[in-house]
Amino acid sequence: MKVLVTGGAGYIGSHVVRHLLEDGHDVVVYDNLSTGHAWAVGDATLIEADLADRERLGSVIQAGAFDGVLHFAAHIVVPESVTDPVRYYANNTCNTLNLLQCCQQAGVRFFVFSSTAAVYGIPATASVSEDAPLQPINPYGASKMMSERMLMDVGAACGLRYVSLRYFNVAGADPEGRIGQATPDATHLIKVACQAALGQRDGVTVYGTDYATADGTCERDYIHVEDLAAAHVRALDYLEAGGRSQILNCGYGHAYSVLQVLEAVKRISGVDFPVHHGDRRAGDPPALMADAERIREVLGWHPQRDDLDQIVRHALAWERHGQSQPWGPRDQAHVD
Numbered sequence: 517m518k519v520l521v522t523g524g525a526g527y528i529g530s531h532v533v534r535h536l537l538e539d540g541h542d543v544v545v546y547d548n549l550s551t552g553h554a555w556a557v558g559d560a561t562l563i564e565a566d567l568a569d570r571e572r573l574g575s576v577i578q579a580g581a582f583d584g585v586l587h588f589a590a591h592i593v594v595p596e597s598v599t600d601p602v603r604y605y606a607n608n609t610c611n612t613l614n615l616l617q618c619c620q621q622a623g624v625r626f627f628v629f630s631s632t633a634a635v636y637g638i639p640a641t642a643s644v645s646e647d648a649p650l651q652p653i654n655p656y657g658a659s660k661m662m663s664e665r666m667l668m669d670v671g672a673a674c675g676l677r678y679v680s681l682r683y684f685n686v687a688g689a690d691p692e693g694r695i696g697q698a699t700p701d702a703t704h705l706i707k708v709a710c711q712a713a714l715g716q717r718d719g720v721t722v723y724g725t726d727y728a729t730a731d732g733t734c735e736r737d738y739i740h741v742e743d744l745a746a747a748h749v750r751a752l753d754y755l756e757a758g759g760r761s762q763i764l765n766c767g768y769g770h771a772y773s774v775l776q777v778l779e780a781v782k783r784i785s786g787v788d789f790p791v792h793h794g795d796r797r798a799g800d801p802p803a804l805m806a807d808a809e810r811i812r813e814v815l816g817w818h819p820q821r822d823d824l825d826q827i828v829r830h831a832l833a834w835e836r837h838g839q840s841q842p843w844g845p846r847d848q849a850h851v852d
Contacts, residue, residue: 528630533556573615595797605662632683638802646764714836771804777824
């Protein structure tokens with residue numbers, strides 16, 4: 517298929533782009549490079565532009581004759597969304613509206629959406645299913661919830677079929693070291709801990725040690741970025757085969773606490789880096805864990821890297837050697 521990938525130069529998007537290219541799809545990346553990198557898209561065509569540029573976006577989609585769109589472009593830092601909600605609603609919600617309008621006008625058939633478990637807020641049960649109430653406790657989650665609703669309504673109105681994938685905590689890197697988490701000032705726990713282990717940070721701050729969890733720190737369901745990327749390709753194949761629209765959790769179904777993750781990074785790196793205890797951050801739920809049965813049943817998705825130590829090893833290797841990755845900065849099909 518010919519597909520447009522918004523935000524395809526970013527962390528998750530670039531891994532999906534690599535999987536799509538390896539499967540033989542014709543891939544065009546649309547990214548403003550605010551947090552992504554041109555080298556990360558590999559041999560895909562890169563269009564450097566912003567989703568807020570409605571005229572440019574519309575012309576690209578009209579001219580591209582795309583079968584499907586995979587939408588990753590978004591702001592994702594929960595505490596920042598609390599202090600600057602307008603920025604999140606503008607980029608995550610309003611720009612998704614721009615994209616959906618252009619897809620509807622151009623007759624795009626398939627849409628795969630990068631959503632989040634933050635739409636659930638603080639769920640009533642330890643394991644949350646797709647049928648749980650949506651009650652986000654921060655603007656990031658709310659912005660994604662609004663986008664999901666728009667996608668649902670546009671799909672019903674024009675026949676656009678979609679899969680909305682609700683991510684839990686994504687971590688790790690390409691096992692071959694070609695791409696990884698290279699977002700400037702990233703706040704992901706495993707990346708931050710790996711940087712601390714390598715002396716790139718002074719240490720790690722644990723935000724809150726008094727939650728109602730086993731050790732008092734937040735618990736999260738960590739999924740390897742490679743398994744997540746494979747789920748996107750599965751979703752696109754599912755839609756092409758005639759599958760109906762779906763909303764699916766992306767996680768492994770078990771959680772680790774912040775302290776457990778830090779212990780894993782220390783053990784694997786062999787470095788006992790400093791850990792500081794701080795106050796809770798606004799918008800952080802105590803625990804989030806996926807009920808991931810539906811994605812396995814619907815997409816036939818069987819994760820291959822459900823192993824915290826493997827996730828940490830790949831993330832650590834990327835931080836240690838990532839700048840020499842084979843894809844690296846190089847000439848490519850780049851449209852300004």
